[in-house]
Amino acid sequence: MDNAKRELPIKDQFILPDGMIYLDGNSLGPLPKAVEATLQTCVRDQWGQHLIKGWNLDDWMGQPMRVGNLVGRLIGAPEGSVVMGDTLSVKVYQALASALKMRPDRKVILSDSGNFPSDLYMAQGLIAQLAQGHELKIVAPEAVSAAITEDVAAVMITQVDYRTGRIHDMNAITAAAHAAGAVMIWDLAHSAGAIPVDIAASGAEFAVGCTYKYLNGGPGAPAFIYARPDIVADLSTALSGWLGHDAPFAFEASYRPAADIERMRVGTPPVLQLAALEAAMTVWGEVDMHDLRAASIALSELFIAEVEARCPALELASPRDSAQRGSQVSFRFAHGYAAIQALIAQDVIGDFRAPDIMRFGFTPLYLDSDDVRRAVDILQNVLDARLWDNPAFQAVSRVT
Ligand SMILES: Cc1ncc(COP(=O)(O)O)c(C=O)c1O
Numbered sequence: 001m002d003n004a005k006r007e008l009p010i011k012d013q014f015i016l017p018d019g020m021i022y023l024d025g026n027s028l029g030p031l032p033k034a035v036e037a038t039l040q041t042c043v044r045d046q047w048g049q050h051l052i053k054g055w056n057l058d059d060w061m062g063q064p065m066r067v068g069n070l071v072g073r074l075i076g077a078p079e080g081s082v083v084m085g086d087t088l089s090v091k092v093y094q095a096l097a098s099a100l101k102m103r104p105d106r107k108v109i110l111s112d113s114g115n116f117p118s119d120l121y122m123a124q125g126l127i128a129q130l131a132q133g134h135e136l137k138i139v140a141p142e143a144v145s146a147a148i149t150e151d152v153a154a155v156m157i158t159q160v161d162y163r164t165g166r167i168h169d170m171n172a173i174t175a176a177a178h179a180a181g182a183v184m185i186w187d188l189a190h191s192a193g194a195i196p197v198d199i200a201a202s203g204a205e206f207a208v209g210c211t212y213k214y215l216n217g218g219p220g221a222p223a224f225i226y227a228r229p230d231i232v233a234d235l236s237t238a239l240s241g242w243l244g245h246d247a248p249f250a251f252e253a254s255y256r257p258a259a260d261i262e263r264m265r266v267g268t269p270p271v272l273q274l275a276a277l278e279a280a281m282t283v284w285g286e287v288d289m290h291d292l293r294a295a296s297i298a299l300s301e302l303f304i305a306e307v308e309a310r311c312p313a314l315e316l317a318s319p320r321d322s323a324q325r326g327s328q329v330s331f332r333f334a335h336g337y338a339a340i341q342a343l344i345a346q347d348v349i350g351d352f353r354a355p356d357i358m359r360f361g362f363t364p365l366y367l368d369s370d371d372v373r374r375a376v377d378i379l380q381n382v383l384d385a386r387l388w389d390n391p392a393f394q395a396v397s398r399v400t
């Protein structure tokens with residue numbers, strides 16, 4: 001297949017600095033043009049002029065469900081089954097706490113060593129808080145299915161590994177969890193907007209994810225949570241904030257959860273961030289996820305082929321089979337941190353994950369094959385000329 005035919009034509013909908021090749025949309029997506037204008041309106045006209053009336057006039061209170069439905073379409077969730085709010089770590093906690101309540105006789109939470117640390121930390125914190133003898137079992141990614149035994153209450157897996165990009169088989173793991181009577185939670189942080197997902201078809205009970213990566217909602221954009229519609233009415237929400245109440249403005253003294261997914265809301269929605277995200281979601285109107293996936297694979301394959309041909313010091317850390325890989329490609333290199341800094345100094349933006357992973361995200365909404373070739377030209381120069389071997393590139397910054 002000709003790579004050019006796989007490219008998506010909406011690069012002009014994003015604001016990217018001149019000359020920059022942005023290969024970090026898997027960590028923080030760039031600014032969609034629609035967001036800039038919407039935020040101006042939201043700040044100046046809504047907040048500025050409507051003030052408190054904005055909750056009704058501009059339906060700020062409806063944002064978490066309205067935007068949840070937009071995100072839901074990208075992950076195969078039915079209308080009304082996804083709600084926005086809080087950070088992903090908080091949503092992991094809520095999903096996990098709800099899942100444990102569904103299996104009171106079981107004490108094991110199963111996850112894998114490829115999971116993002118915050119998910120594991122939230123599980124550890126919840127276990128300590130409950131003090132009921134739960135245990136977090138962490139196995140190798142390849143060992144997950146075999147480790148789903150009948151003492152497992154919840155299987156909590158991030159579908160696409162943040163370091164290597166390796167994809168877990170969502171349907172197979174969910175089926176294994178259900179066969180053993182466990183509840184399934186998927187973290188779609190590196191999946192939503194990156195690969196086609198059909199959460200409803202998987203049958204999983206919960207999915208959570210963030211929106212600042214491939215959904216381009218901006219730094220600090222809120223997370224989403226999905227719960228399978230047939231279980232919602234009985235879910236314990238763990239964090240019983242007033243906006244998850246069935247009638248928040250009745251101001252009752254006792255908590256009574258909303259009948260639907262809104263029970264997973266906690267407190268006041270981040271209105272400006274949700275306005276930004278709602279505008280960012282308009283770019284998906286013209287994108288078919290299967291076209292996007294094909295374009296992402298074409299760009300990733302091109303990158304791997306070019307790097308392997310021209311940069312022999314780097315070792316592929318991602319699965320070679322594109323079907324097993326998300327929308328990022330990682331290479332191992334002992335001087336990876338400094339090499340990434342040297343690349344960034346030349347406006348090729350990737351990132352580094354300890355101990356030695358150079359990570360590059362491929363987002364076909366705003367990247368094409370010329371960008372990929374140019375990025376590899378610069379990478380080759382960084383390696384051939386040992387540009388990484390410069391003290392200026394070794395000082396580790398607070399955020400990598
Ligand atoms: C898989 C995964 N889970 C959880 C998080 C944490 O998200 P947040 O900082 O929004 O709580 C991240 C990224 O930071 C992530 O990649």
Ligand SMILES: Nc1c(O)cccc1C(=O)C[C@H](N)C(=O)O
Nearest residue numbers: 026027028116162189220399400
């Ligand atoms: N959420 C982030 C942040 O607030 C600062 C820097 C990076 C992040 C990230 O999202 C990291 C990301 N989850 C990762 O895959 O490494």
